[in-house]
Amino acid sequence: MVHFFVVAGRLSIVLGVFLLLHAAGAAAEPNGRADDTPRVLVTRLDTAITPVVADHVASGLDRAESEKFDAYVIELDTPGGLVTSMRDIVEDVLASRVPVIVYVTPGGARAGSAGAIITFAAHVAVMAPGTAIGAATPVGIDGSDVSDKIVNDAAAQAEALAQLRGRNVRFAVDTVREGRSAAVDEAVRLGAVDAKASSLEDALTAADGRTVTISPDDRVVVRSADATVERHDLGLFRKILQTLADPNIAFLLLTIGTLGLLYELASPGVGVAGATGGTALLLALFSLSVLPVSVVGLLLLAVAIALFVAELFAPGVAGFAFGGAVVLVLSAVFLFDDGQGVSVDLALVLPTAIVVAAATVLAGRLAARTRKLPSVSTGADVFTGQSVTVREADGTTGSTFAEGAWWALRSVGPPLQAGGTARVVAVEDLVLLVDPLSPAEPPEHSSSDQGRDTS
Incomplete structure (x- = not known):
């Protein structure tokens, strides 16, 4: 007991x-x-807004929510980007259960175009000294004005976001309709953003204590001062994808791929040109898959390639190559949809088209010369011009052993002599037409297979 x-x-x-x-x-x-220290997840976006960036932000918000971070911070420096990708990011920010802080940094950075709309959507917007925000007017692929419908839609979104976050509605609308921009001090004075901060630590302090609306029925107080910072930047794979998601890169890959295939068609052989061209085209297809591609632009590109191929088979005064270059320029102009803020730089297009046209002309000349060259491995050209030893002879007919096989001979001149030599002048079916050589005329060369007869 x-x-x-x-x-x-x-x-x-x-x-x-x-x-x-x-x-x-x-x-x-x-x-x-284990302790009450705030934790924030920080990513840096210093590139154009593309589907790759939108996917990265979505994954960051998911991580911030699942790992219970106190805030998700976007260090922003962008000239703009795709409207569709910008809308995806805005939708994710509005649906986030974690406060989102956009910090326009470093000095000299800008939240331009799509970046301005994303900043308006953030729960807290902070800017570093020397930064600017605005110029959110949609433009066409060549920098031209777009339809009023597109502008009205973008202005309505900017107005709705400014009203939702309690910011200056007039400024938000003017950034779209008038292309208005503002430096940091003016933006803070107008209430377009919430604060000015010289560092990330200061930005987190400026955001701390602010009450923000997470959902219509849920308001939270931001806890970010003296927070533990964890990074969530673009990984290597996403950086590669982001590099490819550039209209200029896409256009260059398309032209390199086209040239590679053209040279492979002009002079088939080792396959280096074909492999290079095929790889470039595959990468270009990925670029096009994440960019707003126009069907008209793709059709014009197909016509340009067809004209370049025609130059290979009908080289002359380079008419097909010139026409292909003109259509290639047009395809670059129409390759992307209007209103998305994406275009190919004409300073890149024009010299590229000239280089492609010149390279195609050279490829056409190479193809024409290649077609005229005798074969060195197969067909009748293997024997034409060779000297063979006559093994058996019966008047103007006989036989020889050449290139690993027995061949029938027929003289186009004097009768054949066994043991003598004759030069092959042509091949008719399976008969070698030969011209006997006089004893005083030594043969130029003999078949590499002579002397291999084991009979």
């Missing part, structure tokens, strides 16, 4: 210690963490 009470006493002590530790942990972990 005494032993029982001793054991029970020890168990009660252990249980008591466990409960005390649990209570202490619960007191120090009100938000499910």
Whole structure:
């Protein structure tokens, strides 16, 4: 009995210690963490807004929510980008259960075009000294004005976001309709953004304590001062994809791929040109898959390629190559949809088209010369011009052993002499037409297979 009470006493002590530790942990972990230090997840976007960037932001917001970060911070420096990708990011920010802080940084950075709309959508918007925001007017692929329908739609979105976040509605609308921009001090004075901060730490301090609306029925206080910062930047794979998601890169890959295939058609052989061209075209297809491509532009590109191919088979005054270059320029102009803020730089298109046309002319000349060259591996050209030894002779007919096989001979001149030599002048079916050589006329060369007769 005494032993029982001793054991029970020890168990009660252990249980008591466990409960005390649990209570202490619960007191120090009100938000499910070992301490109460805020944690923020930070990403840097210093590139154009593309589907790759939109996917990266979506994954970052998912991580911030699942790992219970106190805020998701976007360090922004962008000239703009695709409207569709911008809308995807805005939708994700509006649906986020974690406060989103956009910090336009470093000095000299800008939240331009699509970047301005994303900044308007953030729960807290902060700008570094020397930065600017605005110029959100949609433009066509050649920098021209777009339809009023597109502008009205973008202006309505900017107005709705400014109203939702309690910011300057007039400025937000003017950035779209008038292309208005503002430096950081003016943007803060107008209420277009919430604060100015010289560093990320200062930006987190400026955002701390602000009450933001996560959903219509959910308002939270931002906790970001002295926060532990974890990075969520673009990985290597996404950086590669982002590099490819550039209209100029896409156009260059298309032209390189086309040239590679043209030279492979002009002079088939090792396959280096074909492999290079095929790889470039595959990469170009990825670029086109994440960019707003126009069907008209693709059709014009197909016509340009067809004209370049025609130059290979009908080289002359380079008419097909010139026409292909003109159509190639047109395809670059019409390759992307209007209103998306994406275009190919004409400073790149014009010299590229000239180079492609010149290279195609050279490829056409190469193809024409290649077609005229005798074969060195197969067909009748293997024998034409060779000298063979006559093994058997019967007047103007006979036989020889050449290139690993027995061949029938027929003289186009004097009768054949066994043991003599004759030059092959043509091949008719399976008969070698030969011209016997006089004893005083030595043969130019003999078949590499002579002397291999084992009979």
